[in-house]
Amino acid sequence: MVKSWANLGVDLHVEPTGTGVRRGLTDALRDAVRTGRLAPGTRLPSSRTLAADLGIARNTVADAYADLVAEGWLTARQGSGTRVAERAVVPPADTTPPRRLHGRPTYDLVPGTPDLAAFPRTEWLKAARRAFTAAPYQALGYGDPRGRVELRTALAAYLSRVRGVRADPEHILISAGISSGLRLIGAVLRARGAQDIAVESYGLTAHWQILDEAGLRTRPLPFDELGTDPGRLTDESAVLLTPAHQFPMGLPLRHDRRSAVVDWARRTGGLVLEDDYDGEFRYDRQPIGALQGLDPDQVVYLGTASKSLAPGLRLAWMVLPPPLVEEVAKAKGGIDTCGVLDQLTLAEFITSGAYDRHVRSARLRYRRRRDTLVDALAQHAPDVHVTGIAAGFHAVLSLPPGTEQSVVQAAAWQGLALHTLSFYRHEHALADPLDALVVGYGTPPDHAWTGAVEALCRVLP
């Protein structure tokens, strides 16, 4: 029979086996130590406390402890009580081997992650304290599937001001990253009977996979020297685009093509999914406003804190056409699935102006890095052509034809993590293949940046 008890200090769970209280307790404790359930060094409750909890005589517990000390499972010392002996515990037989750990590369130039060392920890903690102190206790309960109203309100004002998004807090939905948002939209589209979705010839495999798992076939649009060409859009249910800054190629969607996309959506009732992953980061040119502003009834705007702050926050947002809100909230399971505290903190972070300050300082840092990257390449790798540098924090380095594989191998030897352009190419891409690298300059912390650029120049032809 399974029994368990608690002492008043630290809880302890034992299963007495066999007959006799002392024997049962001894066996159960021995088993707990042997299997590692009670870790070496763990302090056991006093015999008095445990006896009271179990409703048995104190001597019985003291005897059981003494037996196990004698057997070497426990140690007892005057003043420090009874503890589990510091001995090697036999690992349980069913333990699978730990996951293979990839060696961390010396320099990480894979695009997609901002400089995490520059995360504004102090400011964030201050905002957390303010937000958490101000929040009503009811905010800690089960919440609106759209997310906390404080964050949706802060985002509506911010996105309208900075990205030209026409946003109402009622139509914003918080998700755990843009991928989670795409998963929800994919489910809604599928439930509406959609079968196909147009995507760009270059993009994130992870996103295509999410749509695929939702039951939607991804059909790439042609990509030419002007960028993605939406001219071939026909009866697809939706199109996923990165209009402000094509990922990974780095161009904005051209003016006439922006109009063409919206016209297609209006004509067919199709939905435009606008992935505005790094809309805040632009340097030389004037920023491209969100496509959503052109027609909020046809465009789902997707933004994220993963590039502006950190992916670990798992906070992204969608601005939805009003008729979609209920369906997407239902697909989310009808309850909020994002932590309330980070939502409240981000709301406070935006409202207090700390977000604007952080984005501006990050923008300066990334621009400086981009400039040193471009300078170094001009000097050390004149055959490499750099594009996509007006915005974001990655660049495309076109290589002399036929050199891609040797560069990748040299990079591996240099401990340099990077991706080729083909990594981001759809299997049915409508675009001429190109030997190129996609180099993220956001990820390395400041102190590693010079070394990373030097290592990169060494592996380039």
Place this chain on the structure above:
Amino acid sequence: MVKSWANLGVDLHVEPTGTGVRRGLTDALRDAVRTGRLAPGTRLPSSRTLAADLGIARNTVADAYADLVAEGWLTARQGSGTRVAERAVVPPADTTPPRRLHGRPTYDLVPGTPDLAAFPRTEWLKAARRAFTAAPYQALGYGDPRGRVELRTALAAYLSRVRGVRADPEHILISAGISSGLRLIGAVLRARGAQDIAVESYGLTAHWQILDEAGLRTRPLPFDELGTDPGRLTDESAVLLTPAHQFPMGLPLRHDRRSAVVDWARRTGGLVLEDDYDGEFRYDRQPIGALQGLDPDQVVYLGTASKSLAPGLRLAWMVLPPPLVEEVAKAKGGIDTCGVLDQLTLAEFITSGAYDRHVRSARLRYRRRRDTLVDALAQHAPDVHVTGIAAGFHAVLSLPPGTEQSVVQAAAWQGLALHTLSFYRHEHALADPLDALVVGYGTPPDHAWTGAVEALCRVLP
């Protein structure tokens, strides 16, 4: 053509229309104010700053501002700059009416939410600061789909010590609530070809719905005076149970039935889903250890911070049989979807002992409430029979036959939110119907507790 600019202080996005720079800027700003994109009271950048950003003459901006002040869209005052006028903004035509807000009841006795007013805010913020200061910056990146290793490690030790769970951090997976966990398990079972899952005759409709949406038919087990009877388990793929504290009936699963469940699982290869939602809260009797300890290869243990701390954290955990880990991680999308900061904080909260302290103090508080509830009922509602009071923070109040509906109506009049037992009854339940209420005594804050009990007694027969 869409253009947008940023000044160095606050970003601003405008779309000039028509010809002429001044006219274009004026129109764009007017439009932004008219549609509410620039909210009343918003301070505009100085004409000098905006002119520099736009690369146009300062006078042009000053003139545009002056036009709009003249038209009443903006206000200008010496010393406080130019601001958007405080006027009623015409709401956009496509705004759907706001969601209907349910009036908040005076007293909330719906079970499932702990006392949120007692959330240990100060301790939590301290733990957040310590955890966040200690974390490597890489922790803020895209993470292991199982969740942060710090939290999995802390949980493995805690669950082993307190709930008798055999847990290895490698086999733990963090999810946004037990519902999210069930969604993942449901997807994995379905992908393996499962069609049916056994559930209890009483439970959470939301859980059954999640399994249903995953494509699994829920088949209730009989419920008799001894609780859930697993004797009829046959070829179901899995069974979802609340063994430590049947929800909502409040009994533990009987010893022989515990063994029967595990025997069934071993014999058929079925999976036991152990929902241990409030395993920490027990009062008079010795706690029932987790079923998982009997056979970690057949049982998925599901625990949560929603009852012990707050649902708003959206943090729950599964201890998985080793062969399931990869599949469930894949179902989660291959990346972590829970915020890192709360995971790190909870890990620190557990490791530092603050979690144990909080649970003990909550246990005392709930026990006191339970005692006042039982006393008040004995005095004021002698015909009502209370059960399920040995653990958790809800009780079942059996009513005289035929009185349930009149009690519910009287409760509504008293501003008392509560659920009947039938709310938790499966549509194909194998159990005799019972007139009863399920009363949660966790939710009201301390100051409202006496009033809540009095209101309850007034509506009981």
